[in-house]
Amino acid sequence: MAAAARALRVLPRALRVPSATRQLHSSPVCLKARAARVRAGRGDKAVTYEQAHAPHHIGHRKGWLSLHTGNLCGEAGAAQRAIEDAFLRRFLAGTFPGLLADELVLKRRGNLLVVCALLGRALPPHKLYFLLGYAETLLGNFYKCPVRLELQTVPARVPYKYL
Amino acid sequence: MAARRAGAGCWQRALSLGLGRRCRLPRGPDSYRSSSSSPALGKTVDNSQVTQEEIVLPRRKTWDKLAVLQTLASTVNRDPTAAHYMFQDDPFLMPRNAANSRLYSLSKESGKNAAKYIIKNFPQYFDKTFAEPNIPCLMPEALTPQTEGMSEEALRERIHLRMVKESVDMFDQLLQAGTPVSLETTNSLLDLLCFYGDGEPTPEKEPEEKEDLEEPGVNASEQKAPKRQFQRGSRSSGPRWRENNHAERIFKIIPERNAHSYCTMIRGMVKVKLFLTAGGFSSAFEISHSQRLFIFVFLQHGAYSKAYDMYIDLLNERHKADVHAFNALIRAVPYLKERFVERWELTKDLLTHMAQQKVQPTLLTFNSVLKSLRRCGGVGRTMSLFVLKEMEALDIEPSLASYEHLLSVHYKGVDAPSSDIISEVLNEVENRNFTAQDPDDANFFTTAMQVCCDLKDIKLAYQLNKALEKGDNWKFLDVDRSNGYWSKFFSLLCMMEQIEVVLKWYKEMSSSLFYPTPKNILDLLQALDAANQLEMIPSVWEDVKQLGFSRRQDLLEEFLSLMSRDQHPSEIQLAFAKCAEEIKAVHEPAGPGQVPLEWTGSALGHVVVLFSRAGRTQDAWNMMEHFQKINRIPTDKVMDEFLNCAKQTNCPDEAIKMVKLAASLGLPLSQRLKSRTEEEFELSETQKKALESIKWDGDSSDSDSDSSDSDRE
Numbered sequence: 001m002a003a004a005a006r007a008l009r010v011l012p013r014a015l016r017v018p019s020a021t022r023q024l025h026s027s028p029v030c031l032k033a034r035a036a037r038v039r040a041g042r043g044d045k046a047v048t049y050e051q052a053h054a055p056h057h058i059g060h061r062k063g064w065l066s067l068h069t070g071n072l073c074g075e076a077g078a079a080q081r082a083i084e085d086a087f088l089r090r091f092l093a094g095t096f097p098g099l100l101a102d103e104l105v106l107k108r109r110g111n112l113l114v115v116c117a118l119l120g121r122a123l124p125p126h127k128l129y130f131l132l133g134y135a136e137t138l139l140g141n142f143y144k145c146p147v148r149l150e151l152q153t154v155p156a157r158v159p160y161k162y163l
Numbered sequence: 164m165a166a167r168r169a170g171a172g173c174w175q176r177a178l179s180l181g182l183g184r185r186c187r188l189p190r191g192p193d194s195y196r197s198s199s200s201s202p203a204l205g206k207t208v209d210n211s212q213v214t215q216e217e218i219v220l221p222r223r224k225t226w227d228k229l230a231v232l233q234t235l236a237s238t239v240n241r242d243p244t245a246a247h248y249m250f251q252d253d254p255f256l257m258p259r260n261a262a263n264s265r266l267y268s269l270s271k272e273s274g275k276n277a278a279k280y281i282i283k284n285f286p287q288y289f290d291k292t293f294a295e296p297n298i299p300c301l302m303p304e305a306l307t308p309q310t311e312g313m314s315e316e317a318l319r320e321r322i323h324l325r326m327v328k329e330s331v332d333m334f335d336q337l338l339q340a341g342t343p344v345s346l347e348t349t350n351s352l353l354d355l356l357c358f359y360g361d362g363e364p365t366p367e368k369e370p371e372e373k374e375d376l377e378e379p380g381v382n383a384s385e386q387k388a389p390k391r392q393f394q395r396g397s398r399s400s401g402p403r404w405r406e407n408n409h410a411e412r413i414f415k416i417i418p419e420r421n422a423h424s425y426c427t428m429i430r431g432m433v434k435v436k437l438f439l440t441a442g443g444f445s446s447a448f449e450i451s452h453s454q455r456l457f458i459f460v461f462l463q464h465g466a467y468s469k470a471y472d473m474y475i476d477l478l479n480e481r482h483k484a485d486v487h488a489f490n491a492l493i494r495a496v497p498y499l500k501e502r503f504v505e506r507w508e509l510t511k512d513l514l515t516h517m518a519q520q521k522v523q524p525t526l527l528t529f530n531s532v533l534k535s536l537r538r539c540g541g542v543g544r545t546m547s548l549f550v551l552k553e554m555e556a557l558d559i560e561p562s563l564a565s566y567e568h569l570l571s572v573h574y575k576g577v578d579a580p581s582s583d584i585i586s587e588v589l590n591e592v593e594n595r596n597f598t599a600q601d602p603d604d605a606n607f608f609t610t611a612m613q614v615c616c617d618l619k620d621i622k623l624a625y626q627l628n629k630a631l632e633k634g635d636n637w638k639f640l641d642v643d644r645s646n647g648y649w650s651k652f653f654s655l656l657c658m659m660e661q662i663e664v665v666l667k668w669y670k671e672m673s674s675s676l677f678y679p680t681p682k683n684i685l686d687l688l689q690a691l692d693a694a695n696q697l698e699m700i701p702s703v704w705e706d707v708k709q710l711g712f713s714r715r716q717d718l719l720e721e722f723l724s725l726m727s728r729d730q731h732p733s734e735i736q737l738a739f740a741k742c743a744e745e746i747k748a749v750h751e752p753a754g755p756g757q758v759p760l761e762w763t764g765s766a767l768g769h770v771v772v773l774f775s776r777a778g779r780t781q782d783a784w785n786m787m788e789h790f791q792k793i794n795r796i797p798t799d800k801v802m803d804e805f806l807n808c809a810k811q812t813n814c815p816d817e818a819i820k821m822v823k824l825a826a827s828l829g830l831p832l833s834q835r836l837k838s839r840t841e842e843e844f845e846l847s848e849t850q851k852k853a854l855e856s857i858k859w860d861g862d863s864s865d866s867d868s869d870s871s872d873s874d875r876e
Binding site for chain 2: 121125126127128129130131132133134135136137138140141142144145150151152
């Protein structure tokens, strides 16, 4: 050890160049999937069952939020259904402000559109009935099909776990 | 798939066995032969049982579009835990009492009206037709008239759109301009005016009007079954036949009139008044029939005689009235004459005129006759049976309204029934399917149940219930009428049936079919008392709290007196004491806006007794102190019970306090109480001295016994 150090000191200066270069080494870009996933946090954020499971669990641990035949082979109208779903979710989120405890479930049977909503109990029942009658009639006239709203109330949002 | 095949096979097997082999069976790709012989071979291998007669193939059955759903529905019984279909099935959203049920259904309706308002005012967002086929009822209504200017076309359009004021204005303008308006248009204008009785179709400004009552715009109102109607209280406002209103004015100034014009006017005059009285009849829960009639008769006597005068004019002009005008006139007869015999004579005259003018009477004619007979007393009773026979002779099936009038005629008042009409009527009703043909059909079931209650006959009531379950008959009872019907039935049950049956019905009916009224709860308590099952009282109290009757004095008195009458085993006493505590809470100020109930002497006494029996001495003493506040005196029984309680819980202080109270009120009982206290309690020296020092000879300063009301029994 001491002999090697003495040998290095003896070498001429030009030869004391570092032999390993530092260069940028990159692999192909692999971004994390972020769709519909709630990232783990401190442990105080309550998430529902729906929110806690990622999209690859659909069909295994989760069901579908919107049920229609538009995506079957030979059936048309999937895009229209998708737009209607988006509108319905926004419309009902606005009609029942702050009350929706979970995502809406939309079921289409023939002409009938059944909207299943889980609400909190912040409003008294007669106001909920008012909004129910209003939403059913307005949506029915807007989409030219019978719309039925099935409400279920829970005292508070139901947490599945805390992330 | 397998089920389908088996189904097809069974059908074919039945067909082949039944029909023999001569007919060719329809062959599908997956049919299989159930019996061994094929049709081709079958002729020879027939069994000897099949005779050689001609086989008639039955006609192919066509099913209603809803047949499958109706069959499925008939397999399911009523769910006794569910509220009405229009409410959401959620414990928070389910109404527990009649007030909430009404509130929620009205809120839902007003939500629908809010949406309709938006659709009416912004039709441009709702008029895309992408449904195939187009659904007209989901499109915004086109309510603005298209044709401009003044012409008969424009007038006709406004009449069609039911714009009363605009059509009258346009008609006046046309007349002033000198344009001739044809007779049909004038007649349709008169129709419009008489139908709406000079008011508008949908009054915009009516606060909280129930939609069905205010919407005479249902043109077939005499033929459609009554929808959900919320008729409450009397409607003293509404369409009135004012003097010289538009209809009369136009009638006078038009150049020519025909029979149709006269008939319309007659119907309009009679209809407007009777619309009001019908509303009064069907909701006369609090005010008696006769009172209401007097009001209406005095206010509106004018229009009926006008209608009759118009009829005389029509006869003078040698026109023929149509059947609707005759119906209206017959309905107006009780308001035209006073004496029963005269009324019947006038009805007979009108019917003879009908026969002379060769107008065929209909069901509604006979129903109008029966309705007038309701107000003809004894004459009505005898004649009503003849009317029914006449209907039979003309081959007109009586509707529910006929039966309802019949029952009212025969069972009016509280005198003993002269005939057994009700059982015959019920036998008839049970065997037939009824459709709605007369607006008065809806009153049949409530009237019949009222008759059963008056006769105190439970078997008839059961028969009536069975008739109600048959076919479409449930549609005749809307929410309010259904509540009244079942409420009367429940009262009858409490009176007549054993307690187990009563409780079974109560559990089944209570929240789903009807909401018990306070009278029902009182009846139930009486039935429990009669059957000696007072331990059910705490659960009935829970129901009463849910129904919102916990502030009714009569109910509270009944509860307390029943609970405190006898001594019960200790768990029941504890439960009773809990009820008493809740009743006590009602009487105390609690929270903003809550007016506390006033205590009565008996209620207070009962509460003390209940607390004492459960061993809650301190609570009982608190209640005793209330007596002075309300200027009442506790009874002997109350004081004895309190002393017993104090003895059991070993509180001699309380006993001494009570003796002091009794002495201060100057009760003669106080001497006995004092001796009892001395004997039964183990008193310390100080307590004995305190007891001795009580003056019990009635000359205390705050003795109220002379001035206050004593509450002894």
